[in-house]
Amino acid sequence: MLFPHTKTRRTLLRHANLPEGVTAHDLLLKAGLNDLPSAEVFAALYAKEVSAQFTVERQDTDQVVGYVSFHHLDLSGRHVRASFLTDPATAGNGVGAEVILLTINYAFAMWNVRKIYFWTVEPDFKILHTSYDSDHKEATLPEHLYDRGALRDVHIYAVYREYWEEHGADLLNKLVQSPLERRNAASAASTDSAETSSGEIS
Amino acid sequence: MTEMFVSDQKKGVRERIEREALKIVLFSSNELAIPELTDLGEISEPSDLGNLDSFSIILLILALEDAYGVPLLDDMAGFGGRNFDDLADFVIERLPPGTGGQ
Numbered sequence: 530m531l532f533p534h535t536k537t538r539r540t541l542l543r544h545a546n547l548p549e550g551v552t553a554h555d556l557l558l559k560a561g562l563n564d565l566p567s568a569e570v571f572a573a574l575y576a577k578e579v580s581a582q583f584t585v586e587r588q589d590t591d592q593v594v595g596y597v598s599f600h601h602l603d604l605s606g607r608h609v610r611a612s613f614l615t616d617p618a619t620a621g622n623g624v625g626a627e628v629i630l631l632t633i634n635y636a637f638a639m640w641n642v643r644k645i646y647f648w649t650v651e652p653d654f655k656i657l658h659t660s661y662d663s664d665h666k667e668a669t670l671p672e673h674l675y676d677r678g679a680l681r682d683v684h685i686y687a688v689y690r691e692y693w694e695e696h697g698a699d700l701l702n703k704l705v706q707s708p709l710e711r712r713n714a715a716s717a718a719s720t721d722s723a724e725t726s727s728g729e730i731s
Numbered sequence: 732m733t734e735m736f737v738s739d740q741k742k743g744v745r746e747r748i749e750r751e752a753l754k755i756v757l758f759s760s761n762e763l764a765i766p767e768l769t770d771l772g773e774i775s776e777p778s779d780l781g782n783l784d785s786f787s788i789i790l791l792i793l794a795l796e797d798a799y800g801v802p803l804l805d806d807m808a809g810f811g812g813r814n815f816d817d818l819a820d821f822v823i824e825r826l827p828p829g830t831g832g833q
Contacts, residue, residue: 539808620808623788623807627789
């Protein structure tokens, strides 16, 4: 069973409660994020039919360095769309990857969905940095999104629950635990395994 | 701590970083399978943190935490170094006194 982690040891997803009349794009602009998508792209890819949204914060500085949203939740088709962004200037050294792991895990832990999908205008988008990424591009919508006077392609990628449970969840758990906690957990698992084996022999 | 010990320690940590980074690049280039020897020519050995993407960096840091038993990730968000020498210094600063590099 997946636990809905909202933080690793250094990165926190905080529920975003937006004041009346303030958009998430306004909030992120005010927080000073670099390389934000345009308001048109943000509205289309991040902020429609939102089920849950979070700001991403660095735990060492409490600085807002990104944003995550879940939208277009379909419990009949059992899928949800997720979007995330991080500021490359303040969320370097792997924080961006942690946000992706937290995002995927949260959706699978919170909702009975079989897949999470991402719409992006980035042609070289990577979800999990494995050959899985190129295999799981589900579609491209040519010239689909209006962005500052031009039409841009939208690429759709998906992660399925089975893949996540087998290959992704454990990596996130490692980011939540300290090295000592990981060592103790491995040691406990090894002891359990030895006791089980010994029980089977007797 | 002698100068020679510091030098050996840094060499050891640096070599460990290079080994772990190479393993990660090989792993991610072919997911769960170990690449065939014939595939190695297509993979460039990482020599710098700039050669690693966001996922590879967290895999590298986790591997170093497991190897040395010290927390590194917590302070990494503010780490500004760009090469493996900088990362070796960052790791060494967090090792207990007298720890070797291997």
